[in-house]
Amino acid sequence: MPFTLSSRDQAMLNGKHGLATKMAMSILVRMAEVADATTLLDITGAHIDSTIYIGDAGLEFAERLASLGAKVAVPTTLNVSGLDEHHWQEWAVPPDWAHQAQRQMVAYQSMGAVPTWTCAPYQTDMKPTFGQQIAWGESNAIVFANSVIGARTERYPDLFDVCCAITGRAPAIGLHLTENRAGQVLLQLVDVPMAVQESEEFYPILGHVIGKVAGDRIPVVHGLAASPDEDRLKALGAASASSGAVALFHIVGVTPEAPTLDAAFQGRAPIETIEVTMEVLRKARAELTHAEGEGLDMVVLGSPHFSLAEFKQLAPLVAGKRKHPTVKFLVTSSRAMAMLAKQAGVLEPLQDFGGQLTVDTCILATPMLPPEIKYLMTNSAKFAYYSPGLLNKQITFGSLADCVRSAAAGRIVRDESLWNG
Amino acid sequence: MDKVIHGQVVIRGQAQGTALVSREPLSFWGGYDWKTGEIIDRRHPLSGSVAASRILVVPFTRGSSTTTAVLLEAIRAGTAPAAILTTEADFFFALASVVADELYAKPFPLIALSADDFNSLQTGDQLIIADDGAITVQQ
Numbered sequence: 001m002p003f004t005l006s007s008r009d010q011a012m013l014n015g016k017h018g019l020a021t022k023m024a025m026s027i028l029v030r031m032a033e034v035a036d037a038t039t040l041l042d043i044t045g046a047h048i049d050s051t052i053y054i055g056d057a058g059l060e061f062a063e064r065l066a067s068l069g070a071k072v073a074v075p076t077t078l079n080v081s082g083l084d085e086h087h088w089q090e091w092a093v094p095p096d097w098a099h100q101a102q103r104q105m106v107a108y109q110s111m112g113a114v115p116t117w118t119c120a121p122y123q124t125d126m127k128p129t130f131g132q133q134i135a136w137g138e139s140n141a142i143v144f145a146n147s148v149i150g151a152r153t154e155r156y157p158d159l160f161d162v163c164c165a166i167t168g169r170a171p172a173i174g175l176h177l178t179e180n181r182a183g184q185v186l187l188q189l190v191d192v193p194m195a196v197q198e199s200e201e202f203y204p205i206l207g208h209v210i211g212k213v214a215g216d217r218i219p220v221v222h223g224l225a226a227s228p229d230e231d232r233l234k235a236l237g238a239a240s241a242s243s244g245a246v247a248l249f250h251i252v253g254v255t256p257e258a259p260t261l262d263a264a265f266q267g268r269a270p271i272e273t274i275e276v277t278m279e280v281l282r283k284a285r286a287e288l289t290h291a292e293g294e295g296l297d298m299v300v301l302g303s304p305h306f307s308l309a310e311f312k313q314l315a316p317l318v319a320g321k322r323k324h325p326t327v328k329f330l331v332t333s334s335r336a337m338a339m340l341a342k343q344a345g346v347l348e349p350l351q352d353f354g355g356q357l358t359v360d361t362c363i364l365a366t367p368m369l370p371p372e373i374k375y376l377m378t379n380s381a382k383f384a385y386y387s388p389g390l391l392n393k394q395i396t397f398g399s400l401a402d403c404v405r406s407a408a409a410g411r412i413v414r415d416e417s418l419w420n421g
Numbered sequence: 422m423d424k425v426i427h428g429q430v431v432i433r434g435q436a437q438g439t440a441l442v443s444r445e446p447l448s449f450w451g452g453y454d455w456k457t458g459e460i461i462d463r464r465h466p467l468s469g470s471v472a473a474s475r476i477l478v479v480p481f482t483r484g485s486s487t488t489t490a491v492l493l494e495a496i497r498a499g500t501a502p503a504a505i506l507t508t509e510a511d512f513f514f515a516l517a518s519v520v521a522d523e524l525y526a527k528p529f530p531l532i533a534l535s536a537d538d539f540n541s542l543q544t545g546d547q548l549i550i551a552d553d554g555a556i557t558v559q560q
Contacts, residue, residue, distance in 0.1 A: 027519055034431055034515045049486050055455060055494035061524060137486045157489035157513045159520050215446065216481060245446065245483050290463070364451070386451040386485075389461045 003032065004039055012167055020070035024163035028171070031160060037171035045128050045151075046076040046165035047121045049137025050158040051108050052365045053082030053101035061159060062107035065166070073168035076113040077121040079138045080305075081105045084360045084368070085117075091358075091368035101366070113165065117360040118334035120234065120305040122149060130256055133176055135164030139241035140234070140304045140382065146248040148233045150256040152176050155216075155247035175248055181257060182266035183220035183250050185213060186273040190223070192281065196418050197226035200235075201285070201399040204381035206276070207239025208284045213274050216245035220264040221276075222252045231307055238304050239381030282419055288384040291394035294411040295375040299403045300363050300387075302332035303380040310400075311341035311350070317404045318353035324410030328373070329355040332362040353407075364390050377412060379403050423559050426538040429510065430554040432518040434530030436504035440546040442478040443467045449495075450487035458500035476548045477502035480539065482513040492517035496527055504530040504550050508539050532556065 011017060012025040032040060050058060082101030083093065109115050116124055121136075122144045128134050128151035136142050136153040137160070145151040154174040156164065164170045174180050187210060189197075196202050210219045219240070228236070233254075240246035250258035258264035301314070314331070323329045331350065333341070338359050341347045350357070363369055364386050376395040378384055379402070387395040398406065402414045443466050447453070452462035458473025473495075482488045495501035496517065505514050510533045522528035530550050534542075542548075547559040 023523065027516075027523060030519045031512065031516055034510055034519075035512055036510070050490065052487060052490070054487065054490045055497070057493045057497040057524070058490045060497075061493070061520060064524065139486045142486065155486065155512075157486045157516050159489050159493065160512075160516050161486075215483075242448075242485070243483075245481065287464075385464075388463045390451040 003037065005029070009040055009169060018069050020065050020068035021166055023065065023068060024070070024166040027160070027163045028167055028169060032171035035171050035173045037173045039172045040169040041133060041172040041176060043133050043135045043164055043168060043170045044074055045126070045132060045134040046072065046074055046161060047079060047136040047138060047141055048076060048108060048113060048161045048165055049079040050162050051079045051081045051104065052158070053104045056100065059100055059104045062104050065162065066107040066110045070111045070166050072112050072165040074165060075126060076165045077116040077124060077126050078108055078113050080119050080361045080365050081117050082361060082366050084358045084366065087358065088366070088368070092370040093366055093368050097367060111166070116334060116336065118305045119362065120307065120334070123307050124336060133170070135161055135170045137161035140238035142247050143237035143241045143249065144234055146175055147237060147250065147255050148230065155245065181248060182218065182268055183264040184217040184271050185219045186270035187213060187219055187221045187276050188223050188273060189221065190275045190277050192276065192278060194225060197224060199399065199418055200232065200379070203228060203232040203236040204239040204379070205281050205285050205288065207236035208243045208288060208381050209276060209280055210249060211240035211242060211244025211246050214240070214244050214246050217271070218248050218250070219246060220250045220252065220258065220261070222261055224251055224254060228254065229309070231310055234304055235381065242382045242385040278421060285397065285419060288381055288397035289395070290384070290388045291375055291396045296327055296377055296406055296410065296412050297373045297375045298328040298330060299407045300330050300376050300378045300383055301380065301403060303362055303364065303383045305337060306331050306333040308337055308340045308344060311346040312344065313400060315346040315349040317401055318355065319349045321353055321408050323354040323407040327407050327410055329353065329407045330358060331355060332358045335359045369393070377403055377406055423557055426534065426556050426558060428506065428532035428534040428538065428554045428556060431510045431515050431533055432528055432531040433552055434504070434528055435550055435552055436476065436530050437549040438474055438476045438503040440478050440542055440544055440548050441467060441470055441472050441475045442542050442544045444480065446481045446483035447479045448483040448485045448488055449491040450485035453491055453495065455491050455495040455498055455500055458495060472502045473500040474503050476504045476506060478506045478539070478542050480508040481511045488513045489516045493520055496521040496529065497525060501529060506532050506534055506539070506542070508536060509533050
């Protein structure tokens with residue numbers, strides 16, 4: 001089928017809506033053709049991941065659009081930036097980096113997007129709704145929006161999300177369309193004990209398995225007897241979008257497009273069936289640990305950004321304790337979530353423990369960690385996956401309780417009772 | 422002996438260079454150092470290889486939506502692959518080429534291969550890519 005543009009799309013492409021819109025529409029149209037789209041569709045929300053400062057090309061792109069007068073056409077949230085705008089001086093961030101990263105923040109804010117500065121926009125007031133057509137960047141946000149909420153976005157890269165936000169349009173492709181949301185690969189849980197299914201650690205580990213097995217296909221998990229909360233699904237999704245390119249998963253009986261196995265596959269047969277056994281999970285858990293030995297310099301939590309519920313889980317674990325003097329303990333979150341945590345009285349125990357809080361960004365997006373920090377520990381499969389390559393740090397994966405226990409002990413301590421066998 | 426394979430042109434262009442091949446998908450964010458062109462995903466089979474000016478052959482991008490932005494930096498810095506060959510029209514790679522064209526008039530060719538052609542390529546092959554997607558392979 002030939003590619004057709006509406007008269008309004010054509011007007012944007014011809015520059016009748018300004019030069020920024022023209023540039024955005026030009027990129028959109030070229031990419032729609034790459035993706036074999038036959039048309040564009042309206043979106044009613046966007047999340048811009050291009051906010052992360054990588055280098056001057058991304059900054060030049062943002063400032064080019066801003067200088068041409070770019071404005072977002074739909075309600076738009078902003079992902080983490082390259083900088084904790086008000087606290088970066090407390091860390092190892094070089095001032096010239098901070099300057100460039102802040103310029104990039106200013107450029108995107110000038111487009112009228114809401115400065116949420118978070119990788120968990122689905123835990124803000126601007127959370128999308130079931131069936132809503134949106135254009136989101138940030139792999140963990142994409143997989144959450146599609147899978148847990150049932151909103152519809154393709155796996156959009158940085159630089160493209162903003163083009164959609166400016167034009168209010170997206171290619172009518174992929175996960176925007178019902179027929180492309182059917183499951184493809186079946187992951188059948190086999191003899192996974194309830195105690196494991198009810199542990200927090202299980203979800204990032206399962207997500208890591210899902211990403212490796214599914215690649216860029218749509219996985220369906222069957223046989224889960226536990227009822228994971230939103231933060232566990234967040235951890236699972238982030239893991240699957242790190243080890244693989246998962247943009248949508250279904251869990252039968254849990255996620256909204258999978259009330260039954262048949263519904264998850266839209267009546268089709270799985271292309272492939274994989275059994276997820278304790279052996280598979282143990283192997284995945286081991287893969288998430290890159291470090292050897294018990295050395296520990298810093299615990300890092302909050303990828304994706306810590307939610308209020310997670311602050312509430314952390315508070316009793318750290319209450320009345322003090323971290324070891326040689327270990328740092330960091331939580332990354334958004335300004336809004338940090339404010340809510342403060343109001344709920346759950347920040348104080350973290351501070352009394354000796355923990356620190358960083359907002360707007362995360363350890364992967366800003367050069368905040370000094371070189372003497374070599375050994376990290378986390379409960380995030382995403383941090384575990386990316387820290388060795390991005391930060392050149394050794395990292396150990398463990399549960400939230402393991403992280404607290406280790407920070408207090410000054411060395412890695414993990415509860416292995418669920419995983420022995 | 423030379424052979425010629427034909428792929429689907431995703432982004433048109435000419436390039437030549439030495440192939441750097443993996444059957445594993447690659448995320449550029451956390452996987453590619455745009456200052457040097459080195460592949461730095463320590464779990465990836467190509468970890469430690471430098472892809473700058475070579476022809477990168479990987480099935481598709483993995484994971485992070487920041488892959489495009491990292492590749493764009495590499496293009497600006499002159500550390501990007503000369504071309505990329507994949508098994509499908511990879512949106513993330515294509516976008517980097519389209520934006521590099523918009524900003525710097527520096528697109529790179531991107532070609533999607535059939536599984537058989539993709540699997541026939543080996544690291545070290547000399548490749549010449551023509552405008553029409555024809556790839557001359559010297560093995």
